[in-house]
Amino acid sequence: MKASAYHYLQYEGHFAIERQQGIDEGRALSEAIEAHYGRLAAMTPGDPEREALAAEYLDEMRNMPMRPDYPFAEPSDLAGIRAERPPAAKLAAPLPAGPALEDKLYGAWLGRSAGCLLGQPIEGWRRERIAGLLGETDNYPIRRYLSSAIDRGIADKYGVKDEGGSYGNPCVSWINNVRHMVEDDDMNYTIIALAVLEKYGESFTPDDVAEAWLTWLPALRTCTAERIAYRNLMNGIDPPRSAGYRNAYREWIGAQIRADFYGYINPGDAELAAEMAWRDASISHEKNGIYGAMWVAAMLAAAAVTNDMEEVILAGLGQIPAASRLSAEIRTVLHWRREEVVHEEAIDRIHRKYDEGDPHHWCHTISNAMIVAVSLLYGGGDLERTIGMAAAAGFDTDCNAATSGSVVGMQLGAEALPEAWVQPLNDLILSGVDGFGLTPISQLAKRTCELAARGGA
Template structure:
């Protein structure tokens, strides 16, 4: 159990770190940069230690504020997993379950945010919801009041801990994700978090990627726009097309020049499904596809890495993707700071063992 959950934490960190420095880049710019640095297909962390003409061509900088860091987090600038909202939400999910238990309420989530997560460390839908909460607009109205981002990707990236804590129980994972998402999102914004949480619960006990995706879809409305578009990616895989062609089809459907498209739950969920299906269970190939497709690169790399990390376990993850983390993660969540990733995994396992909704089979697995 520890190996799988530790693998999920590490995989999420690695995928997030891979995608963070190019978040917001358009696909053409990203692809050309990778080719000019002999990193296409993507097979290594991206570095700013490149010739000056490449730095100039792609307007690459090292200095820049990213959450708690004063550097852009190219691999040559990091000594551990850096702070990112994708990882902050996984950590605060752990804190919520440790404090409030498995029957936490949306109001408990709101309280935890206000107590432990600074306003400027959250974005889009979460920032609007945060301001609503401060103004005493409680869930679920906090999700919809003046919140134009309510179906964006924010909730989808908050799902992981609820999947980690419910290995094998996709329904409970999705239901916990619903409670969490409902303070900031509606409809497909909520379904994205439910889908990812259920996939992670399934990945703990299932080795078939398509079955993991279908297990996630089984927990959201069958006729939702999210379910429809993820099913399309499954069909594309069966057609036998390349991942590049599948990426082209997503870009034809969703315009990366529109913020609403590149940050929406559905467009990025399609990329997550693409990375999982066309990556053929290979960790490196899967996270690399998810990032190379552009859109929300760190979010998608993190989600795909988390699921593959859960499926394979920490011991099976490639050293070149894990070693730069040094088993450390910096967090903006109060009470965590710089903490060992293995400690977070140990605390998650402790939660699993206390979870009344999960049946434990012996001491070594679920």
Template sequence: MLKDKMLWMKDSGNIRDEIRQCREEGRMISGLLPRAEEILSMEEGPEKESCARQLLLELENCPVDEAFPFEEPVEWEKLAAACEGNGIHLQIPEEELQDRIRGAWTGRASGCLLGVPVEGWSREKIRGYLEESGQYPLEGYIRSDTEREVREKYGVKDVDEGTAYDRQNICWINNMDTYPVDDDMNYTVLSLRVLERSGSNFTSEDVAQSWLFGLPAFHTCTAERVAYRNLMHGILPPESGILANPFREWIGAQIRVDFYGYIAAGNPALAAQMACRDAVVAQTKNGVYAAMYIAALIASAPVLPKPSGWVEEAMKQIPRNCRLYAALKELLDSWKKGASWEELLEAIHGKYEESNSFDWCLAIPNALIVTACVLCFGTDYSQAVIHAVLAGFDTDCNGATVGSVVGIALGCGGIDSRWTEPVKQIICSSVNSYTRLSVEEVTERTIAVMKKL
């Protein structure tokens, strides 16, 4: 039924996520908690939804406790002032440009395809399935054509009629002949659309307009779907990313902004600034900072020699006293002291529960997984994307993001043929007029945008 597909649109269903979000932000909400329980226990119907809507607005506007140890600005001027500085401003040599940009697109699409079929699985389930189906250690895309007993044990199917992206085949490699339509690719393509139509001085409203003209509503999720609803009611950015939106620090903006890192390669400050303009359509605070960080990380990767340098440059583009910065610094310090991949991953899983949907989609733990992969495997595309997926949490998002970072760092020539030969090199999306683009075409169009900056 259509009603069953209207996820994240029911205000009463978003109350518990809003409570958790407010606690993350340090808001003083204790006085509203009894009313929250009363509303949750009401009979389903318009009155319950009306009360829930009012409660969400009150919760998100509660003051932040003075004892909250972080300062997390939202206005651009204050946000920029809270960051360390402009950082590097370098250029990719002209003779390397095409290979680097092709590597970015190919890397993202391949990392996404690797992670899509196990999205929502725990790392234990992923490991168990791979072992019992004879695919561990993981060396390439994941297959579903294994023994019936194994398929039944792990709930493996080849078709899902409820899939949101106009594809019913689940993205096991034996089911696919091109890169799949997926939100992780939709938004990268959508950014190309924004830049081609509005130029590098695009506004947040230009991004919002591209969503409404170019992207089906049901191809958005969580924060983006709430923002889409807000936009259709005339609520413009940045309010569109905040109003009744308990998912405002989730991963959505972090997966939307890779293209800005591509076109601002060598200039992480510019990449972060463009990412911020996009991010505020559906996110705020650390949801926005994560987007800025990822765009800057991608922009740093092709012009600096060491993965640790990419991370350090990207961290300059987010506020120094925010939760994301603190988490990244702790991880980076641990890595510098000799922590292994396994130790870094255990630390992330020790603080965040992938079985909890809020943690699973939250920007910070997923940004940490991306960063750990970059630090430990940033010179080896295959190992980087494989570990991004084996880590659990948001597997397709993290596989795609890590793929972008390492893909642009190494160039397409540094991506093993095991990731390119099994599928036609076509980027598929549900973005209007941008539905099927060859990797060659999307690379050339990206470079054309770069040269207009």
């Protein structure tokens, strides 16, 4: 996820998203609040009065009552979430241990890195533009990383440029410009979760995660909900209030991309993986923003012990409220697969429901989780197919390919991953998390294995 340096610190940039978010979560909007919105929309950007009125609008929206006909039950507290879960089947497969576990964890780190690297250069592109570039470079379905070393006419047509890298990367991360896994927020959060577990142990709290962010993660390495939560934490607003206070992005994808590590260290234990993900997510997200993180963590825990992708997805759904929007949409994807809806039609259906040109849809947990589910189900346990489907689908390309690659990498293990997707990483990852820098991915996997072997502590 990309963001300009200060955009997410100005409340006047949030009020339109807040209105969409309020409608999504079932708020009954009064005539007065709608008039307030209209006044804000008509004001000149940058007007100091507009900033003050936007802050008031965010506060007022939090107090809007719920519609009496709202069909979903979506608590944010852990006890409430657990009370709303469906009956969940136990994962019965034997747990990996020793070298087998380390291979799976290394595979998860590599798969996550490969997916992220594939999707990063086209993050923010729309599906049509992605499809055009892939088609004209003979790379659809995706069979290799994306490169800027292509015909100049094609490059100009699709706006393929080398300058303008994100997160301090000197160039856009086309494969011809990289020598290792580059920095990305998707990977920074996986690494900071490792640091949290190493310092605070299995019983870490949301406050510990917040302290870790403030200690090890520069503020401008954060985006959307995380940046608002960071601001709140700096202003003395503690979790869980830090997640909801003037945070229009509380159901966006940020917590979902932070959750993988909690599945890594809890192989076979979807419930504990999801609980740890809740502790992390609850400092910046609410409702479906939290559920996305719990779903992903539980899936990773399941992927360590089963290659049945539907079982993996259902293990994730078993840890979130059955009557939530996220659960309903992922079950819709499962239904499509069972009804033999073809892959391209499944992606078309997501695009018909969610508009990738709308920032709220483009970066929301639910739309992107649906793409992850489609990619996992239709990818057939093949890393190349899975991350290729996730990146080509549009929406948040690097986030979705990273999550999908992580699950498949965990299932297959490092030894079974295709050399074409692993070798360009050169077993190195650059991180913006203080104390890491350029680190061997295999070393991160070894440290992860040590935590998993002793129960995360």
